[in-house]
Amino acid sequence: MTLRTEAVTMIVDICNRYKNEPSPLMLILADVQREYGYIPLEVQEVIAAKTGIPVSEIYGVVTFYNFFSLVPKGKYVIGCCIGTACYVKGGQNVLDKFSELLKIKPGQTTTDGLFSLDAIRCLGACGIAPAISINGKVYPKVTLGEIPNIIKEYRDKEMK
Numbered sequence: 001m002t003l004r005t006e007a008v009t010m011i012v013d014i015c016n017r018y019k020n021e022p023s024p025l026m027l028i029l030a031d032v033q034r035e036y037g038y039i040p041l042e043v044q045e046v047i048a049a050k051t052g053i054p055v056s057e058i059y060g061v062v063t064f065y066n067f068f069s070l071v072p073k074g075k076y077v078i079g080c081c082i083g084t085a086c087y088v089k090g091g092q093n094v095l096d097k098f099s100e101l102l103k104i105k106p107g108q109t110t111t112d113g114l115f116s117l118d119a120i121r122c123l124g125a126c127g128i129a130p131a132i133s134i135n136g137k138v139y140p141k142v143t144l145g146e147i148p149n150i151i152k153e154y155r156d157k158e159m160k
């Protein structure tokens with residue numbers, strides 16, 4: 001896939017933002033993820049050409065952190081918290097249930113492009129553990145039984 005000219009301009013602009021930083025890679029990748037939406041190989045090559053950082057190093061960072069994505073994120077991004085407070089209250093089971101029902105692993109997106117699933121380290125809502133967020137909306141004290149309805153709520157929105 002070849003990137004459109006506007007996309008290349010956007011990536012180059014982001015690289016320029018951090019050209020005086022001693023280690024700019026994380027800053028660049030965070031902005032690219034937020035503004036471009038994902039970081040495929042073609043985008044990594046532009047960053048490499050602009051910064052001189054090898055593509056292999058960029059690829060390693062992008063694939064290590066699950067908030068960076070090689071593919072476009074779904075319309076609804078589900079973040080399941082498995083930080084300590086949520087973990088002890090069953091956060092891992094909540095994540096596993098979403099994974100089972102959506103048939104995707106953390107870091108993946110459903111084939112219809114509707115949902116992405118991420119494992120999050122802390123949502124800053126430890127008092128209402130286990131918590132999840134969907135596009136920024138936080139759901140408190142999530143039980144396994146309510147997960148099918150949460151998914152249905154978003155699927156129904158698409159039907160309207």
Ligand code: FES
Nearest residue numbers: 081083086123125
């Ligand atoms: S550990 Fe889950 S919100 Fe803090």
